[in-house]
Amino acid sequence: MDIDDILASVDHGPGASTQSTALDHQLLTRFWVSERAVSEVLPWPAPLMERMMDRVRNQVKSYQFFQKSSLASTLLTKILQIETIEDLAASSGDTTVTHTHNPNLNLRLSILQTDLARTQYLIRSLLRVRLAKVTKYSMHYLVQIASRDKDLSQSQSQSQSQQNQQPEDSVPEISALSDLAPLSEAEASFLHAHQTLLAGHYGGSFMGAFPRQLRRLDDNAGGTSMIQGPEMREVVFVRCLGEEVPVLLEEGDEDVGVTMRMGDVWVVRWEGVKKAWGRGEVELL
Secondary structure (H helix, E strand, O other), X not given: OOHHHHHXXXXXXXXXXXXXXXXXXHHHHHHHHHHHHOOOOOOOOHHHHHHHHHHHHHHHHHHHHHHHHHHHHHHHHHHHHHHHHHHHHHOOOOOOOOOOOOOOHHHHHHHHHHHHHHHHXXXXXXXXXXXXXXXXXXXXXXXXXXXXXXXXXXXXXXXHOOOOOOHHHHOOOOOOOOOOOOOOHHHHHXXXXXXXXXXHXXXXXXHHHOOHHHOOOOOOHHHOOXXXXXXXXXXXXXXXXXXXXXXXXXXXXXXXXXXXXXXXXXXXXXHHHHHHHHOOOEEEO
C-alpha cells in the first residue's frame, strides 16, 4: 500500500468524498478567518458545522480504533520477542525469526491525530472568537433577536414604562423564538443566561441604588442608547471572487460605490462589502 492509499483511507469517513472533505475544510478555514476579521458575529453556518462535527466524531472513533490496534500490535511484538528469546535459548543453531506487524499502522495513527488536531483547533478558535463578541455585545444581540417578534417587542416596551424596574427586567426572553440568527441555539442560550447573571450582579452591586426609571440596561432616554453594538465601519481586507462585485463606499440618499474585479485585493469598510460577502462574491483576508 502506497502513501496515497493510506491518506485516502483516513481522509474521509463513510458517505463523504475526498473532494467534499477538502471543500468543507476550506470553507471552515475561510469562515474562521472572516470571523476573526470583523467585530460583529457572522451568521452561524449550521450545515457546515454539523458536517465538521460529524467528521470529528468519526475521526475520534477511528483514532481510538487504530490506537487500540497499535497497542495490540505492541503487545504482539513483545510476545514475539519473548518467544524469539526462548527459541534462541532452546536452539542456538537456529537464528531465523519471523516478525508479524503492520508497518502502516503508526503512519495511519499519526495522520489521524494530525488531522483531528487541525480541525479541533479551528473549531475551538472559532467558538472562542464568537463567544468573545457575544459577551461584549450581549444586549445588542438580545435586543436584535427579540425585535423580530412584535409581541415580545411590545411586552418589552410596556415593561419599560413601569415604575418598579430592575436590571433583570431589561433582558429579553428569547427561549421561545425560532429565528436566533446570527447565533446558534447553544450560543443564544448561553447569551441569555450570561446577561441575566450579569444584570443581577449589576443590580445587587450598584444599580439598585439608582432611581427606578434608570435601572434598565437598554435605556435610551435623552436620545442616547446604553446598548453598545459592533463597529460596522471598520476597515477589512477583501479579495474579489466574482467577475464584477459592487462595493458601497458611502451610504445616504445617493449611494456611492465602485466595482471590484476578480482577483482584486482591496481595503474597504465592512459595511460596504457585507452583502457581497454574504453572497460569496468576496472573501476576507
